[in-house]
Amino acid sequence: MHEKEFDVIVVGAGPSGSSTAFFCAREGLNVLLLDKEFFPRDKTCGDGISGKSIKLLNELGINPKTVSGLEFSFIKSTTLISPKGDEVKIGFNKPEGEFAGITCPRKQFDSLVFNNAKKEESVTVIEGFNVTDVLMNKNQVIGVKGLVNGIEKEFKAKIVVAADGAYSIIRRKLNLFDSDSDNWIVAVRTYYDNVIIPDKESIELHFIDSILPGYFWIFPISETKANVGLGIVQSFVPKKKLNLVNELNKIIKEHPVLSKRFKDSIKLNEVKAWNLPIGSKHRKNYANGVLFVGDAAGLIDPFTGEGIGNALFSGKIASIAVKNAFALNDFSEATLKEFDELLWNELSEELSKSTKLMHLAKHRFLLNWALGKAARNPEIRGYLTQTISDSSAKKVGSMQFLLKVLLG
Numbered sequence: 406m407h408e409k410e411f412d413v414i415v416v417g418a419g420p421s422g423s424s425t426a427f428f429c430a431r432e433g434l435n436v437l438l439l440d441k442e443f444f445p446r447d448k449t450c451g452d453g454i455s456g457k458s459i460k461l462l463n464e465l466g467i468n469p470k471t472v473s474g475l476e477f478s479f480i481k482s483t484t485l486i487s488p489k490g491d492e493v494k495i496g497f498n499k500p501e502g503e504f505a506g507i508t509c510p511r512k513q514f515d516s517l518v519f520n521n522a523k524k525e526e527s528v529t530v531i532e533g534f535n536v537t538d539v540l541m542n543k544n545q546v547i548g549v550k551g552l553v554n555g556i557e558k559e560f561k562a563k564i565v566v567a568a569d570g571a572y573s574i575i576r577r578k579l580n581l582f583d584s585d586s587d588n589w590i591v592a593v594r595t596y597y598d599n600v601i602i603p604d605k606e607s608i609e610l611h612f613i614d615s616i617l618p619g620y621f622w623i624f625p626i627s628e629t630k631a632n633v634g635l636g637i638v639q640s641f642v643p644k645k646k647l648n649l650v651n652e653l654n655k656i657i658k659e660h661p662v663l664s665k666r667f668k669d670s671i672k673l674n675e676v677k678a679w680n681l682p683i684g685s686k687h688r689k690n691y692a693n694g695v696l697f698v699g700d701a702a703g704l705i706d707p708f709t710g711e712g713i714g715n716a717l718f719s720g721k722i723a724s725i726a727v728k729n730a731f732a733l734n735d736f737s738e739a740t741l742k743e744f745d746e747l748l749w750n751e752l753s754e755e756l757s758k759s760t761k762l763m764h765l766a767k768h769r770f771l772l773n774w775a776l777g778k779a780a781r782n783p784e785i786r787g788y789l790t791q792t793i794s795d796s797s798a799k800k801v802g803s804m805q806f807l808l809k810v811l812l813g
């Protein structure tokens with residue numbers, strides 16, 4: 406059955422979709438926001454909400470500090486631990502009393518961003534709507550079809566924004582999906598209570614031999630509770646003959662240092678796996694009548710695995726491109742290409758630096774050497790602070806600078 410026509414249909418109401426819907430509504434557009442799930446829904450994640458995400462939350466008018474009942478923890482630093490055991494704590498240069506990021510269970514965080522978009526008068530929301538295909542007129546996408554309560558429905562719009570995550574149905578239907586294992590990470594995560602957490606305001610990235618170039622993480626949620634997981638570039642899984650769940654359990658039970666911290670721990674959930682399309686590759690993020698945002702656009706930081714900040718950010722940029730397309734009344738890919746240009750102008754520098762750091766992590770001796778040096782050299786820690794914690798800042802140190810101080 407064919408329904409009412411909208412200006413924009415956003416498929417997926419995670420951080421990227423809800424951000425897109427909010428910013429498009431603020432541009433005066435009529436938006437239909439669809440998700441196959443019902444909120445609050447969970448999303449397999451490390452639950453680390455970085456400074457970049459906090460900045461975007463501000464623009465969305467959300468302040469986690471003032472949301473009652475929100476379970477979150479302030480984060481002030483990242484601790485990197487080399488395979489040899491050198492520890493580098495990177496503070497986030499925030500004034501006393503301020504925080505750089507938070508950890509917050511995605512079930513709660515995503516609902517917050519979703520409800521914020523839902524509040525906009527010109528946003529219509531349908532939950533439990535599973536998009537199964539795009540509607541085409543010649544080579545132009547003009548809407549979507551899907552199932553809600555077992556009934557097939559169709560909606561039309563001038564532009565469809567695909568915010569449907571790593572396994573994007575829209576990308577698949579338009580033959581734009583890639584499964585290039587050098588540019589995807591696979592990760593597993595669960596939650597533990599009763600873990601020894603030395604600093605509950607620091608997220609920990611442990612580079613451990615068996616899972617290089619990936620890392621094992623402990624992201625504190627409270628004094629004793631943590632989101633725990635590990636991730637690695639997909640192509641290394643067969644190369645290293647890894648079973649990620651076994652590796653996770655092995656680290657927790659047998660790692661000479663970490664196992665002591667998990668000695669009396671209680672596993673709270675089953676281990677879940679998910680894939681991360683990383684921005685080490687520039688994917689095509691537009692077509693006739695379509696834009697891709699968030700994970701559907703493959704914007705995850707290749708070194709840290711952080712994707713929420715860029716998901717929120719890409720929603721904002723999409724709204725600018727959508728507004729311009731309406732001004733021209735042209736929804737062809739020639740016009741929508743502007744989105745990709747705007748987005749990659751902003752993100753290419755940080756994504757390319759993170760890709761280089763990801764490649765560095767492939768070499769155990771380089772990691773030991775770089776983190777060993779960083780543990781002793783404040784200049785290198787400064788570089789890492791800018792690159793990892795504040796990658797959106799324009800004044801990020803160059804790779805040449807890093808090499809100079811490393812070699813100096």
Ligand SMILES: Cc1cc2nc3c(=O)[nH]c(=O)nc-3n(C[C@H](O)[C@H](O)[C@H](O)COP(=O)(O)OP(=O)(O)OC[C@H]3O[C@@H](n4cnc5c(N)ncnc54)[C@H](O)[C@@H]3O)c2cc1C
Pocket residue numbers: 416417418419420421422439440441442448449450451452453454455534535536537568569570571573574592593594634678679680681698699700701705710711712713714716
């Ligand atoms: C294990 C793991 C750990 C991670 N840790 C972090 C971290 O600590 N910090 C960080 O910043 N990032 C992290 N990430 C990355 C982060 O989870 C993603 O980058 C982020 O969720 C992207 O948001 P999104 O809105 O684009 O996609 P999603 O959050 O995946 O949302 C997509 C939405 O689309 C909906 N959808 C999908 N298909 C359809 C369909 N056919 N019809 C209708 N709706 C549909 C889904 O139900 C979902 O609500 C991690 C990822 C993984 C896998």
